Amino acid sequence: MFSGMWFLHIVAAISLGIFFCIASSSAEQAPYPSFAKDAKLAPPVMYYDYIVIGGGTSGCALAATLSQGGAKVLVLERGGLPYGNPNITNIGGFPATLADTSPTSASQLFLSTDGVFNHRARVLGGGSSINAGFYTRASSDYVVAAGWNPRLVNESYEWVEKKVVFQPPMLSWQSAVRDGLLEAGILPYNGFTLEHLPGTKVGGTIFDQNGHRHTAADLLEYADPTNISVYLRATVYQILFRTTLAGQKPKAYGVYLRDSNGIRHMAYLNNGPMNEIILSSGALGSPQLLMLSGIGPAQQLKAQGIKVILDQPNMGQGMSDNPMNAVFIPSPLPVELSLIQVVGITKVGSFIEAASGFFELVWAHRMAQQVPMVENQTGHPSTIPFSESMQGAMPGPDPYRYADIQAGVILEKIAGPFSTGHLELQSRDPNDNPRVTFNYFKDPRDLQRCVQGLEIVRQVVESRPLSSFRYPFATMQSLMNMMLTFPINLRPKHVTATYSLEQFCVDTVMTIWHYHGGCQVGRVVDQDYKVIGVDSLRVIDGSTFYNSPGTNPQATVMMLGRYMGQRILQDRNPH
Template identity: 60%
Template sequence: MALGWCRFFGACFIGILFLHGFCACDRAPYYSFMLNATSAPTISYYDYIIVGGGTAGCPLAATLSQNASVLLLERGGSPYGNPNITNLAKFGAALSDPSPTSPSQRFISEDGVINARARVLGGGSCLNAGFYTRASPEYIRAAGWDGRLANESYQWVERRVAFEPQMGPWQSAVRDGLLEAGVLPNNGFTYDHIKGTKVGGTIFDRDGNRHTAADLLEYANPGGLTVLLHATVYKILFATKARPKPVAHGVVYRDASGAKHRAYLKRGLKNEIIISSGALGSPQLLMLSGVGPAQQLRAHNITVVLDQPMVGQLMSDNPMNAIFVPSPLPVEVSLIQVVGITQYGSYIEAASGENFGGSPQRDYGMFSPKIGQLSTVPPKQRTPEALAKAIEIMNNLDQQAFQGGFILEKIMGPISTGHLELRTRHPEDNPSVTFNYFKEPQDLQRCVEGISTIEKVIDSRPFSKFRFDYLSVPQLLNMTASAPVNLLPRHYNSSQSLEDFCKDTVMTIWHYHGGCQVGSVVDHDYKVMGVDALRVIDGSTFNFSPGTNPQATVMMLGRYMGVNILKKRLANEDLAN
């Protein structure tokens, strides 16, 4: 069935609903150790204080609680009982929620790309599209991790949160199209990062329930862990007098009512504070606590504890570019399930479906302007007015315009980096962050090659039944990158113009990292260099994004470092005895 051009031009605005028929999940576990911070004492003492109950913080806290007293401070609330997190039929609703209590907090980089950071127990694993895949063996070796312990830590995570997806015809056609396009071999279903085409894992089980890093708290020793929700940490406290270098010994946090609390490390063994607040939150908290570029700290009247100019540097976000392919046939609603891991450094993935939920608002999708994903104008032109216009057009589209799917590419790395700076002294305010998308020519070339591979998939025999014969790939590119009003159509039909396509249609895939990198801010044990009793354990320490999706490796790292820290703690106890 042919569709009108107005529908096709508008289709670039749509919000894909990835799965449907999913019942709201009310399986909230009873965690006796999970409390609202308003119930916390004014002063408390622990062996370990972890700031950030996200993708790394939850497995780290669960592990350390086995042999120590642990306080886990999370600025957001619980993911359990929130249908915008647990109900896959509402995927993306949390990302479009602008309220102060939303589990996601929108930020816009200085590049103009709209992004989001998590504000909920479980972190980004409560908000993402669910793809689960490990880092490559080469990545693990380069990071200096013990391969056996890394593998055991991945398996520890996977027993709770990872599953094999159920493949439908559209995803199968993308897989077979990738193989015909030369992304070989066919690696079948695997969590492993292997060049070629594979089906990856998902954190959604067969009943459609999202499993998150918060579920890893089921491993915890209830007697060794306290989790405080709606607890916003304002700064790390350091002891500096008569010491060779500053020593972290406590934190100041506020609860939802604004009341101030202090938590301190117990005296004795090598107790520590660990920051696991993510690629924006961790460097931000270090700076607010006086560890960072001295000139910037003084500009905000922050007392300098340690002049560390690399805090907030080497920030990166993997750019995503996508092509919408309208289908003459109905397609299944699918998450990202298939990935093509190319030889040249681009990852090809796909998502499909229409809004079967019956909502006229069409809120929920990875490519919806309601969550800031607007590829029809260049990043700097993605104003509130442009978003509002895109949402209006999306809501007025005929339902059939939503029939089809997106094939996307994400470049590995990336090589391009930027920086993060404070805007204010309030920890809930977003810092200023610049990612410098495609600053390095190799990143741009990888995008061009990725788009070229997507063209081959679209033109492949296995995918032919899911595309209209009369729509050429250049026309699909124009549809994806052009708006139906107030913009002249662009024409992408050469190698050079694909570079323009990459720059003009760039979006985020929410895989930003850096700011506290190993070798620059922390050492290989994730200890903050220049101070004692302080570590950073999360994606802010990564030099490159691991695998095709980092969440598996961030969860693994929390478990991995928890095991290592406990081993050394027990060894110290044996020596003391």
């Protein structure tokens, strides 16, 4: 019952995220067919007041808001629609979306140089179309530190929440974890709330009562259809700058893109002092495209044969990914199918979350097939060939076809984090992943937080409320020992007789997809998110963050798109 087969089954699932299965509904059409079209239908030359590069978590909210103010808005999204794809629109398809490694999939796999698997979105709605759905606001301290207007922040959150946020159910497993957190002293209990409050709470979700996903793409329903165009499968290769007058700042005036047939199109800004190009391509895409366009560390750009428009050594710096570690608890009792609903916001700088249900191994199968290709892209020097480690862990002619396993998972995520890394170009092709280093646990404060967080996880695992969902011999140490047996990442393992929580943190670190940085405020953009040193260009997305907001950033990234859209319109129409 407590075999490696079931454990690997679960480990493979957490390496891509948590999900539960709900019957798929029928395919849907886009709710705004008049303005969302394939880029193959785009004219060779286009003119707009705003060009938003990236129809993701921030970009959709931003573009919808700008269109409401009367401006002509163009959105260029390299992926397709989330609608009509049951793997995206229904929770049951969550693992299949991340397991899809085709060139047109909604999720693009990348492997950091740290040896940790990660994904970046390639679909309208961005990360909100492929994530686990948890929704919670940033703390009031975060809002103050960012210099945002609290009133406008709250209004912007509410604008998002009316369209895409729901209260999740609380069944047996999630309730037990909630009560276990309270027994472990993660107090007070704040009930259901979207606010970031110390203690234990139930957060929001972008999945409705039928398990149907509502993404940032739904926010485009707010748009004025006469003022917006969205072109899908439109890959931007370069932002264009004018630098004709000596001493004048380079000024962004257009972009060049290609459709899925490789046909070139040009998009230009209309004449006007307020018109801008706005990057909302995420923590990987925004710094990558700026470097491809000639803004970045001069030496790195020259090495790629890119003309230097602005030597910006801070571009691609400050990259961070919140480290996650987890334990899995096989249950002798049935558990509901649930994604993350409960969170413990601790005093030690860790967030404790939980999920439950039946987990699949399809993702691990795809990883075994794809890692050699990904390693070639990232230059990651793995210590053990992933396919060999998979074969050693799973005997049998077809180790990927095991029955579903009934279990729960408890994970901890480090707030912040303090550790930072960097991003570098690997080619001039925007379809290629850049080379990313996150430096997990480089700052010892992150490692201390991980240890303290896992100690709280231990208390929850051993708590009375979870006793009926835990086999008597399922101790924290036994769960840790088995976790080390399987290839959840490409990092070397250090199994010893006196295995410590510190080493467990380092060896079993995973992502929870909350990476950020690369175009940070004060280093690459100013307080208005304008790119420092050039005109008519902003970055509005998670690449501008120093820390991941709240326990999940998607709420704040969507809010930021709405917030800055309002700010930009106020400047454009001050009366």
